[in-house]
Amino acid sequence: MGRLTQCGGSTGRFGENVLNDKEARMSDHISPTQFRESEGVDDWRVLGDGANAYFQTGSFAAGARLVEAISELPGIDEQRPDVDVRHDGVTVRLLKISEDYAGMTRGIVEIARRISAAARKLGFSADPSAVQSVLVIPGATDRPGVMPFWRAVLGYEPRRDSPAEDLVDPRGRAVPFWFEQMREPRADGGGAIHIAVWVPYEQAEARVAAALAAGGRMVRDKFAPSWWTLADPAGNEADIATTKGRD
Numbered sequence: 001m002g003r004l005t006q007c008g009g010s011t012g013r014f015g016e017n018v019l020n021d022k023e024a025r026m027s028d029h030i031s032p033t034q035f036r037e038s039e040g041v042d043d044w045r046v047l048g049d050g051a052n053a054y055f056q057t058g059s060f061a062a063g064a065r066l067v068e069a070i071s072e073l074p075g076i077d078e079q080r081p082d083v084d085v086r087h088d089g090v091t092v093r094l095l096k097i098s099e100d101y102a103g104m105t106r107g108i109v110e111i112a113r114r115i116s117a118a119a120r121k122l123g124f125s126a127d128p129s130a131v132q133s134v135l136v137i138p139g140a141t142d143r144p145g146v147m148p149f150w151r152a153v154l155g156y157e158p159r160r161d162s163p164a165e166d167l168v169d170p171r172g173r174a175v176p177f178w179f180e181q182m183r184e185p186r187a188d189g190g191g192a193i194h195i196a197v198w199v200p201y202e203q204a205e206a207r208v209a210a211a212l213a214a215g216g217r218m219v220r221d222k223f224a225p226s227w228w229t230l231a232d233p234a235g236n237e238a239d240i241a242t243t244k245g246r247d
Contacts, residue, residue, distance in 0.1 A: 028105045032243035035104040040113040043126035047198035050095025052131040055124045063090045069118040079111040102161045139180040139192035194237035201242040
């Protein structure tokens with residue numbers, strides 16, 4: 001189910017120099033747990049789309065000041081954060097995606113610390129409970145057969161590290177799609193689309209409990225705490241997902 005990946009790939013045909021370059025890149029890669037345990041990242045939560053933080057600014061103008069401060073940080077161009085400005089706060093997302101990796105890095109840890117420091121300097125506090133991300137998961141027995149349709153209707157592009165499985169908004173604005181390979185079609189012959197809602201790990205069980213109290217039912221919990229699959233009274237499914245247990 002849509003995920004941050006660890007580094008893969010091969011040395012290719014370019015020899016030792018490429019191997020050394022790759023080893024250098026891999027030495028920068030860290031797991032979600034390593035990010036979580038790093039000092040100075042209490043404002044941040046690793047979700048399915050990277051490390052996220054929400055800073056309460058109280059106004060659009062104040063949020064713009066935070067964005068300006070972020071833009072002036074050393075190393076910001078290399079990390080290329082996604083920034084969302086609203087009337088009451090700013091959400092920042094940090095994620096490295098390459099041809100063979102999607103996940104956290106030591107560089108992301110450092111820039112996350114700098115962004116938090118810039119927010120504190122302006123008097124803005126973080127609210128980790130306010131971050132989440134959503135993933136749409138179409139299922140198909142013929143994944144390559146259905147992906148071109150969705151790419152066409154959405155105007156999306158394949159994700160660099162997993163082009164055979166994921167389609168993403170080229171501008172990073174909209175919900176990503178991960179295509180699940182099904183062993184067999186649903187008994188009713190219908191499609192099999194559900195969503196995953198990524199939440200901070202400490203909120204997951206409360207979110208599950210709220211869904212059950214609101215009329216949902218547990219479909220499976222054997223993958224918890226990585227994810228719980230729930231269904232509404234009509235049978236539509238949703239995963240409550242975290243990065244716990246995904247290292």
